[in-house]
Amino acid sequence: MAKYKCPNLGECDHANIGKIFEHAPGEELKCPGCNTLLTPVAAPDASGSGGKTPALIAAGAAVLVALAGGGYYLTRGSSKAPEAPPPASAPIAEQAPTAQPAIPPTPVTAPGIAPSESETKALRQESQDKLTSGDATSAEQASNKAAANEMLKLAIAKMAQGKLDEAEKDLLEARARDPKQSLVSYNLAILRLKQGRRDDALKEFEASFMAGFSYFDKMDQDHDLDAMRKDTRFNELVAQYRNRSGK
Structure with missing residues (x-):
């Protein structure tokens, strides 16, 4: 029987844990979790490294889950209403020029002599x-x-x-x-x-x-x-x- 897996990483639990499905020719090739079309799994090579493949796949899936989860929280965080900008500081009033002391007019001496x-x-x-x-x-x-x-x-x-x-x-x-x-x-x-x-x-x-x-x-x-x-x-x-x- 051929082996298949769900490619919908981050969205499907079966894909995230790297679950393998076995199907005989002619059976429906859809993921029972997310209804995504399954993809065939390559057969292990003769060098004996096939035993490590599931573990690597699982580790990669875990990393993807973590990244997907982080993106989820980032997405949720970004959906929050933006914080109101700090209130604009009041414009600094221009300093009025220093008033110069008024110079009193020179008194005009009255003519003649007046009685006290x-x-x-x-x-x-x-x-x-x-x-x-x-x-x-x-x-x-x-x-x-x-x-x-x-x-x-x-x-x-x-x-x-x-x-x-x-x-x-x-x-x-x-x-x-x-x-x-x-x-x-x-x-x-x-x-x-x-x-x-x-x-x-x-x-x-x-x-x-x-x-x-x-x-x-x-x-x-x-x-x-x-x-x-x-x-x-x-x-x-x-x-x-x-x-x-x-x-």
Whole structure:
């Protein structure tokens, strides 16, 4: 009887163990395990090595079973859903350029000399005190002086803006309220210089000095007078009244 084996290694247990089937001519040559067509087994050679053939076949079959099994597990492993990719890292925000410290604008020096806020505040308080005590006349005088100081500040601000005509109106109104305020005449002198009226400016300077002007230290720092400092008449006038005031 001829010998046959199942060639379906890895899929059929009969093939994996190398089982030999004997069939007479004319019998059905299909594997009873997997229904695969059987293949004939070669007869052993005369050298006596035929005894080893079944063992080698069995060993080879075992290796194939192992490989097939590994492929099975690899196939099963590959059927798993792919792992989700790690979350994308948030984009790194671009660093904003370092802000450069703002350079403060160069302050513009206001023209002339303004009365201090403390002087104006004292005049307001004086007016209130005089009114409370029943001295209406003195209260009005103090109130007019305080108002003249406020007009002076307004006129200086307008001169700084180049509004010379408006500044002149405020200065003349301040003079009407307080004729003896030396800073009114001084700032009128500055205004006359800006108007190009140097002779009129000298008259206003003299009126200011005669009214008791005492701000010679501030006058020395007033750049509006730079054009006058080479004028002999101005220098003589300043020297005369500076010596009288002791400043």
